[in-house]
Amino acid sequence: MKISIIGSGYVGLVSGACFAEFGVDVTCIDKDKNKIKNLKKGIIPIYEPGLEDLVKKNLKEKRINFETNLAESIKGSSAVFIAVGTPERRGDGHADLTFVYEVAKELAKSLNHYAVIVNKSTVPIGTGKKVYEIIEENKKNKELKFDVASNPEFLREGSAINDFMRPDRVVIGCEEERPKKILEELYRPLYLLETPILFTKRETAELIKYAANSFLATKISFINEIADLCEKVGANVSDVSIGIGLDGRIGKKFLHPGPGYGGSCFPKDTQALVKTAQDYNSKLSLVEHVVNSNKKRKKNIYKKVKLACSNDLRKKRISILGLTFKPNTDDMRDSPSLELIPALIKSGSLLNLYDPEGMNEAKKYFKKYKKQIKWFDDAYTSMKSCDAVVILTEWNQFRALNLKKVKEMLKTPILVDLRNIYNPKELLDYGFKYSSLGRPDSLFV
């Protein structure tokens, strides 16, 4: 089978490489010429573990190729995936569908054979219908027959390949037999692993993606607020997480407090769902609270650092470990660092920054703070003569720091752990002033 994927970012590229690995003939398309030029040589534009090897292997075996010309590249494809970005629209919080509709218009001009158009981008309910209408109204070949299906993607950056190859489920919104058969065939390798494949109405599939992300965001915000309460009442949030997570109805995952959720999905998707609900006069007040709770958390998390630094951040030099929104990615979109760093600088701090893979991306966001920021290539040297160190992203290399060395590097041994990766007692025994989230035996709660 031959397929094409329009948009070769995190989702398009990972999906393309994985389908190629399943044996499908894949063309990944992108309008970014430089990206495609590099991909043809096996140069990957993003950091995603395992992706480079997978792309190179499939390039060599000629199962994947990269092109900019959409009209040429979709020829002969049974399925054409749309995997372009759907960022938050400036000003109103709705999903910006400009890129999706642009692709629909291009398809109307160039599609000349039956294909199922599969929307993998996260899009509001009703977008599949609109894509169908755009192609139908603008199609150059008036005889053209096609279908539009929804196939939301649930992969997580940092473990995207495994998530794609061994997903908890595949959701396909499509009711017609012809496209269903194509998509069943395409996902056949996953049937062998007994992956549940859920066929639904197109609108239902579109909503499942938003509902899943909003539910996960709710879990995170819930435990963040419980962590705040723990600090007030002297309870331990780690034990609360275990205590509630062992209940099979609740589950253990997504119950770790942190500096607020970020990334390219949760913030924009929760916001977009709230907007959709408002449009349909069916207010989702719970998700609205989650959105606001998370914004407040990201805005205020610098206060944790301030408290640890005797409530005065003026001229304090602080090392920040981790800038990306989560480990194992270089994605900076909506990362908590984008709120924390300006807030610390505004309070008078000077910052030493280090991230294992996200430095190039991060530098694009903090250009205007040249005077206040120094960049480092390693965690320990970034701490040299600092008044405090903050762990912001839980990269593995920050989980087992040599604490003796950390103490030697710092001017004052203050460690603010915004991911609760260290044991408070151990840190206090080492002589650190240690601050974490919702744990009464760390200081400064």
Ligand code: NAD
């Ligand atoms: P991305 O920004 O990394 O990639 C999008 C790509 O589309 C870019 O390379 C861009 O150049 C290309 N593009 C835009 N318009 C184009 C056009 N007209 N023709 C060809 N290429 C075009 O985005 P992403 O993170 O891969 O996200 C894509 C979609 O998948 C979004 O809707 C997102 O919400 C959803 N999603 C993302 C993730 C994730 O972890 N990143 C997970 C699940 C779902």
